[in-house]
Amino acid sequence: MDSATIRKKFLEFFESKGHKIVPSAPLVLKNDPTLLFTNSGMVQFKDNFLGNAVPQHNRIADTQKCLRVSGKHNDLEDVGLDTYHHTMFEMLGNWSFGDYFKKDAIAWAWELLTEVYQLPKDRLYVTVFGGDKGDNMPVDTDAESLWKQHISADRILYGNKKDNFWEMGEQGPCGPCSEIHIDLRSEDEVKKKPGKELVNNDHPQVVEIWNLVFMEFNRKADGSLEKLPAQHVDTGMGFERLCMAIQKKTSNYDTDVFRPLMDFIALHADNYKYGSDNKKDIAVRVMADHIRAVSFAIADGQLPSNTGAGYVIRRILRRAVRYGFSYLNFKEPFMYRLVNLLALQLKDVFPELHKQEDYVTRVIHEEEISFLRTLEKGLKRMEVFDKSISGEQAFELFDTFGFPFDLTSLIARERGLTVDEKGFQEEMQKQKSRSKADAAKETGDWVLIGEDKKTEFIGYEHLESEIRIVKYRKIKQKNKELFQLVFDKTPFYAESGGQVGDTGVIESVNEKVFITDTKKENELIVHLSERLPESFGSAFFARVDARKRELTKDNHSATHLLHAALRQVLGKHVEQKGSLVNEKILRFDFSHFAAMTPEEIEKVEAIVNEKIRANIPLNEQRNVPIEKAKSLGAMALFGEKYGEFVRVITFDPQFSVELCGGTHVSATGNIGLFKIVSESSVAAGVRRIEAVTAQGAQDFVNGSMALLDELKTLMKNPKDISASLQNLIEEKHSLEKKLEAMYQQQANLMKDELARKVSKQNGASVIVEKVSVPNADTLKNIAYALRNQFADLLLILAADIDGKPQVAVMIGEQLAATNKYHAGNMVKELAKEIDGGGGGQPFFATAGGKNINGLDAVLVKGKSLI
RNA sequence: GGGGGAUUAGCUCAGCUGGCUAGAGCGCUUCCAUGGCAUGGAAGAGGUCAUCGGUUCGAAUCCGAUAUUCUCCA
Incomplete structure (x- = not known):
């Protein structure tokens, strides 16, 4: 049975038992301070259990995209090393909200596994809650006796609080659970050791496949339990594991869920044969697993970034690139090529990826390029080490330059260097506690x-x-x-x-x-x-605050008009990727592959303003069934979770229809004026428009006009302000050049004059003079010019630069070679006369000071130094 | 949100612990050579060393702020 059929049968089975089949919620969560990603099937129903929302059906089933990348049992760094951990996986689940309870949940689970999927009964075990003294809870005898109707008593095991009592958090709904385990080992092994002894023992082939949670209590703040007014069922079955069991494989990765991806990877890794090298196998698994998590997260609207959920996605992708780079010799971007395969594979279950394939591919490609560049820079940085790499150095490579530690140690090993891993971990720990202290809440x-x-x-x-x-x-x-x-x-x-x-x-x-x-x-x-x-x-x-709300409303409605106008001008590939609306500005991120031309921006702005002037009245519809809303042409956003009934905001059914919970103007005319302030890029394939409306737009236009007027006045009202400014800049540039040339000329003249005053003393061409120059550069120029003329030069210049004293000492090349004179030392001595200090190189040094009257004393002292 | 880097010619980057007249390669312009090429040679143009302030006799270099950007952690 292939994986698509397995999934389909699950949903059909529960549909036949009166369940409403709902789509998977997005992978990325928006309004939950305790979670970044959906990590289990029940997440989207959390509010139903907490009493913050009323369920729309009392029987629901679905397959949910889940991401587990943090927490105690699922460190990202473990995925791929074994054969059963994943970042993204699907969780099949069925729910009862105050409807059926243990009896049906158990009977249906058994029926599905043994009759529909035909899993061997003699390989199945179930666990029930064995009671807990601390909580004063007895054994779940209800579940036990219900199970006995399906399975022999010796296959029912008792579990402790950790394994068989499920809690949402420290407080809230909870209850005993019952797990179904399967033994997938060979006949020989089963004979040697009964599977019973391996349940809940981390054996890769004796695994839990389904957890049935019976929610019947509420954990109160003081730790006590109280009976809930209604009982619920919450179940979760790992889809990949189920496929492994049904397809009789020994690893999740050997099922048709992963195999096509892995074959593609192996084929492009110089036709590597999977299974022949442990390290390479790990790399293949890592890549096959990670592309799923990354692709779906991006499709659900989470771009890789350097903070929060986006950073987690970046890390997952980079981990895959790292493994491919190190073990499979992928030195060029490759992960992005897997998107197509994955999109086709899951087209019918999770169409969001297939519909955004180009976009997702592009984002991943760009991200890979940038990481490979980071790697290249890190490799270059590593070249300076020749013996050992300290913990601090390894950490600096990682922390500041993004160069992964395992690559550092890999390369170090290749080059025979040692790396202080302990020191690295210590630095890492310091950084972690720093961040934690800051985020403490x-x-x-x-x-x-x-x-x-x-x-x-x-x-x-x-x-x-x-x-x-x-x-x-x-x-x-x-x-x-x-x-x-x-x-x-x-x-x-x-x-x-x-x-x-x-x-x-x-x-x-x-x-x-x-x-x-x-x-x-x-x-x-x-x-x-x-x-x-x-x-x-x-x-x-x-x-x-009514004023603020008013302005925010203007911006929000304008955002809808902008979205529609963008689709009209740029095409239907434009999808909202992010939005910020406050009282000052509106910011709209959308998928588009090139910078907008000024003409396109103008056109979009014109359309929006035209719609504003048309003063289209708002049509707000609440509690519209989602299917009906979609048939009205409402734009639903990828990565947004919608209930079964939605609110539809329409400004002209032919123009803008959106699902939206925000507040809006009663007619577009209220917006007054719409002005695009900037268009820029946020990531590969995503552009950002910032715009203002109403008062904000007026202020913006007035401000720009005022600035323009000011500039015009300053420039004496030229015909073409831009051209004349251009002229002005060019002219300034050429004047600067001319001035520089003038100074140079002046310096040359002065040089010639000084050259005439040269006298031979102690085998040197000596010049000790007072000069007046416009700037320090000129003084330097004169000194260097004289140096080129006399190889045995000994020059001391006391200069008046705009009333400030400066001294320059230059020793000719030939004379400098004799080490008889040291310009730096000489200038230090001379600087005393002008109340200053100085220094430089042995052949050329300068000093400045405060006492302009000391210049003559400098000359006297200068002569004495020769 | 917190930490660490980076910003130098059109591009990719050197420039050590203040003291080059701020450099290299590629690209560009002009000339010469060559039958064609990612050819060879010569000469040249091109820089507010991100911005603002400070320390200093002197700042690309040190300090502070801002902007942009990379990176790690939460």
Whole structure:
């Protein structure tokens, strides 16, 4: 059975059991402070379990893209070394929200595995929660007796709290779980040692394939458990492992999920035969695994970058390049060539990659080029080491120049150098604790005041409202205390979809508290304040900063018009890749492969302004089923998570239809004026436009006009200001040249004059004179010119440069060779006469000072030094 | 968000612990040679050493700020 069929059968099976099949959520998370990436199937349903959102179906199943690159059990550096860890993997799951519970979950799991997939019953084991004294929890006898209806008692094992009691976090929903394990070893081995003894023992071929979580408790802040009002089921089955089991392989990498990628890699690595060299095999696995994580992250809108989630993606890609570079001799970009294969392979399951193949390929290619350049520079830097490389040096290579440590030690070994790995690790540790100290953040417990229910957002209609505080908590960051408040309903818009959060105040009869920002934590709307209201029990009057909201609205609606105009002018490949909308500016990142020409920019701007003047009324539709929204032509963004019902913002159905939760003008005319301020590049294949609207645009235009007027006036109103400025620059340049030539000429004249005053003393051509020159350069020029003329020169010049004294001493080449005179020492001595100091090289030195009247004394002393 | 680098000719980069009249290769211009070429030779143009401030007799070089950029950590 191929992997596509396995996946299809899973979804069909649960559909037949009344489940709604939903698409995978994006890999990259936007509004979750505790997670960067989706790391399990339940992430997209977190709010349903926490009570922040109401599920739209009570039975759901899907396959979810997951990324595990951090945390205790899944260090990125381990992936590829063994045969079963991955960065990106698919998790098949089925959920019940207050609907069916243990009985059906267990029965269906068994039916699917043994009847649909035909997995051998005599190789399956199940575990159930064996109880925990600390929590005062008994054995999960419900699960145990339910299992006994399907499987013999000796195949049911008890698990401890660590393996068989699942918790979302320190607080919140939790419950016992039941895992299904499979023994994939050969008959001989099974005879030697029963699989039972290897369950949960990290054996690569006796593995857990499915975890059924039965959520029935809530862990409270004091650690105690309370029964949830409704029971839920949350299951997760590793797709790659399941394929391995069904396809009777001994490694995930031997399934048809990875094999096509690996064959392609091996073929291009000088037709390497996979399986013949352990190190090379690892490299092949690393590359095959990592391209999946990187490609899908980019398709979901996460570009490689140097911070946060983007940095994780960069690191994954670079790790793959590093392995290819070191072990498979890939010295040119190669990873990008795998995208096509992957996109085709998963076209039907995750179409987002196939639809953006060109873009993703391009981003990866560019990123590879830049990393290979970094490697090249590092290699060059390594050339200076000849014996040993200290920990600090290795760390500097890594930390400052991005040169990976394992490459440093690899190359060191090749060249017979030693590397201090311990020292490197110490430096690394220092850096980590530095960063951690900086990012330290303490989050307090939520303190409940009113009834904890989902906050109603009323900000589309209201900017003011009476509200009550439902709960609050304290957070501490960089020694600054902040408070997060949650209201029963709120007019404050929480930052999302690029639009910044509202600010404003909440007031009661006797106090006023400023709301400095509004954010979303998943579905929860959180208001930030610098202090806690004293009487939070009472009602407050909440007021949003209306001016700011107004300006932000203008910018947000203009962003929609811009998006539509860009697609009209540049083509349908333009997709939003990022957006920032605040009261001052709008910033829009989009996929496009070349810099926009001035004509294109002008055209886009013209279209937007035309739509503004047409004063198109806003058509806002809420709770539109997503399928219907799409059929209206609404643009859904890759990497954005949409519910089943969405809000659709339309400005002329023929022009701009977008799924959007932001706030908008009632008609485009309100925007007034739209002005593009800049167009630039953010990454390969991504351009950025910054623009202003309304008052901002007016200020921008006025500012530019004022500047232009000022320039015109300064330049006496020329016909063509640009041409005359150009002229001015050229003229200045040529004048500079002429002036320099003049000085040179002057220096020559002075040189000739000085040359006539030369006298022979002690076998040297001596000149000791006072001169007046325009600048220090000229003095230097004279000295060098005389040096070229007299090989036995001994020159002492006391110069008046614009009223400042300076002394120059020059010794001719021939005389310098005798070491009789040292210009540096001489000038130091002479400098005393002008209250200054100086120095230089043995043959030429200068000194400056404060006392212009000392020049004559310099001459006297100068003569005495000869 | 925190740390460490970098910014010098059109391009790629040298320039040590202040004291070159700031250099190299490629490219460019002109001339000469060669049957063609990624040819050979000669001469030449091209620089606000990122910007602003400071220290110093003197700053490409040291210090601070800003901008841009690379890199590591969170």
